[in-house]
Amino acid sequence: MKTRYHSWKLNELADGCKQCVLGRKLVVFVTGICPKDCFYCPLSEQKKNKDVIFANERPLKDENDVKSLVDEAVISKSWGAGFTGGDPLVKIERTCKFIKILKKRFGKKFHIHLYTILESLNSERLKKLEDAGLDELRLHPDIFDDKDWVKIDLLYAKNGIRKYGYDIGVEIPSIPGYEKDTKRLIDHFIDKIDFINLNELEISDTNSCELQDMDFHTKDNVSYGVKGSQEMALKLLRYIEKKYPNANVHYCTCRLKDGVQLKERLRLRAKNSKKRFDIITEDGTFLRGTIYDKRLSPSFSYIKILKNLTAKERSDILSDLKKLRNELISRYDIPKDMIEVDELKPRILTNVGIAKNLAKVIKPDFIPAIVEQYPSYDQMEVDVEFL
8 A cells, every 4th residue: 555655555554653754753863883884874974883873963962961862852843763873772771871761751652663783682682672661673684694583582482472562673675686585584574573664775975886886776866766676665565465464564765754754854843943033935944044254154165164163263253243143133123033143053043034134234244145944953054045
């Protein structure tokens, strides 16, 4: 059955997926460290093999920065969280700490699912996850190497009874050309788990060279999805439907992840973080008037310049922007809540109309612009139009 989220399913979606497609899942990136090096891993260079922590796009200083974790869940109106990486079990204490904090703050109904690899499973870690309050465990078995497949038995007692209270699923990419291997994996696991998720194989900046060397290419000019991945996923769905008609299976497309899940999550965050001067577009982005110091005008190297600012340079720019804001409020009688200094990306934020009206009087020391940006913590720009 095709869903309204641009995906396909057999029977029921996993509980974690039901929240995810609505944009209601907080993405908790526990660490970028992982014992495996899967050729299809799409992680960015900013995260891959680095011990960094994010709640959605918000970086956490360290595992004690629980305020940022909770604040991001609140501002994003999350109903649950998905713990990912890297491999969260590499940092099991951090993972369990975060699960407990979110459960304590938002209650037992705050649904938490977690992704991990079979290599990381042991009885001690599995028990810690249950004690912390995990609701759903999603396993990534190696399609090409079955030596760790036996670890699924760690989840069961000798009498065949499930040891732990969370749901268990398998989540794997649909890799064209490996239908036989994937069917063998499905046959091994399907009677021991609650659901299977098939993901459309996607090309990213970090895996593109390896995938192209294997003759994998995008299916068209507007998608990250690999040609043939969807066709194979649908074949697998039909295979499962015929052989295991009661199984719960979901094929998740790139379009669902970016065009539905991400968009809905950002739209929810936009409604909750909107300033008085912001305009929310149909895509859930912010349209804002901005005023940049000429020393920090957006360009191709803008992000790099921001990262390389010294403490004194940042302080000097912010000081000048605050002076300008006060002068503009005084001279043009602008309401204080219609113009503010953004300390994350040193600049002034205001209404589009105000920026247009001020354009001539603030040049050349300051540069006015109209910016469309994501409502995420990192405020990534979609478009900048200089006035």
